[in-house]
Amino acid sequence: xxxxPSFDDGRPPFDHDFANELVGKLVLVGITYQxxxxxxxxxxxxxxxxxxxxxxxxxxxxxxxxRVGETKWLPPSTHAFEPAPKGEYRLRSTGEVVVDPDFLxxxxxxxxxx
Numbered sequence: 001x002x003x004x005p006s007f008d009d010g011r012p013p014f015d016h017d018f019a020n021e022l023v024g025k026l027v028l029v030g031i032t033y034q035x036x037x038x039x040x041x042x043x044x045x046x047x048x049x050x051x052x053x054x055x056x057x058x059x060x061x062x063x064x065x066x067r068v069g070e071t072k073w074l075p076p077s078t079h080a081f082e083p084a085p086k087g088e089y090r091l092r093s094t095g096e097v098v099v100d101p102d103f104l105x106x107x108x109x110x111x112x113x114x
Contacts, residue, residue, distance in 0.1 A: 014076060028045070029046050031109060
């Protein structure tokens, strides 16, 4: 089932063709968590292979490296993914090196106050 290119609930456009290209690709993702005032509470870097990309459920990544065996759902948006320049990327939190990922993505998640 094809979904419209944009939704009336504020979600960004979802490019189905690009989403299909993401499946099977190695992605390196940075996630910044902040409170509702914009104060950074945590930063996370993950990498893995895209298993599926769906306009309703999101982008499912099968994690690799120290988090092998885990999965992570990313928001249902394709606009955050950009082709990655060739090279080595070192994760600050673990020191792991990711060589030549296909795509990079950066997300900011605003968490409600506890």
